[in-house]
Amino acid sequence: MPPDTARTRAKLLDAARAEFAEHGIAGARVDRIALRAGVNKERIYAYFGNKEQLFQHVLSESLQELTAVVTMSSDDPAEYVAQIYDFYCARPELLRLLLWEALYYGHEPIPDEDRRATSYAVKLQEFAEQLGVQPTPDVAQLLFSLIGVAAWQSTMPQMARIILGTETESEQAQARRREHLVEFTRQSIAAVKQPQA
Template sequence: MAYDSAATRARLIEAAYGEFVAHGLAGARVDRIAKAAPANKQAIYAYFGSKDELFDAVLEARLRVLADVVPFTPDDLAGYAGALFDAFTDDPDLIKLTQWKALERPEASAMERDNHLAKAQAVADAHGVGLEAGMDALMVALSAAQAWVTTPASIRNPGDGEEAARRVRHREAVVAAVRAMTERLLPPAAD
């Protein structure tokens, strides 16, 4: 049977995603990732160089998937926040992965910095404002979209209320809040 390096690499990325979500970078174990893949432990080092580089590859891959699922709309940050909210609530592990990254490696990577700067510039261009105003509005949208997922279920649903109905109401509130806050930060998008 022919060896498929692309398939092995994809299995390692997927197995590492689960491991990093559950244990973070420091707690993740290469042995468990290899076993879950299933792949030879040495393949991790051959493809990625180190556990840290594997973490970076996993984060980049997941953010790329997110970007494909949720197109960026610089002229409609409220709609973007709503779509992000949906993606985050459908895959809360992505938020867990980024929280581990923030805890264990708080400095932004070049990829993160470039991604945020490009989006902030797109917002600034769409609204005819400076980069700082674009970044402020972008951070409002990103923060609001994550709030539901980052709040423990026991807090966000303290009673016997229907979680699905509350999720719908929360999404509507996220969109409305981002719309109101960005209207204060930005002039209307140029047509």
């Protein structure tokens, strides 16, 4: 890809990420994306196709960033969940994109569902291996729940403020929430690993 083309695509993806995070798929406007990027809107159609395809490019790129930053390399699965929390605190726009996707598609399949299902199957296998158990439906539910808990505080800042108090954005408050999340994860994992009577 020529350097100019790569730069233009990058500008459009950055502008589209901001636009989609603010307005969702239905509310985003191609004109505003082009204006933010300083690029002719015809480039959007030439590089990405329609608005829904552009959204998928933006979301896919954001999920790849999450995968690159948040890894299950530690011996402590609670650290993996804490990394998810850290990522969403630093980059809440991915959560917004995922929420807009959920609202737009509802219970219908998403365009790249098979690829994402494969990616999460790998994560589930890694998570189960760290726990020393098989990747059962209960372990899948645990992973899903822990990801949700890690994301929830950045997803619902107003609820965090109402329940936890006004100092929810300070570094100390985020550190306390992270510490709580790690301990909660460890207790949840211990409950799953206990043999059933």
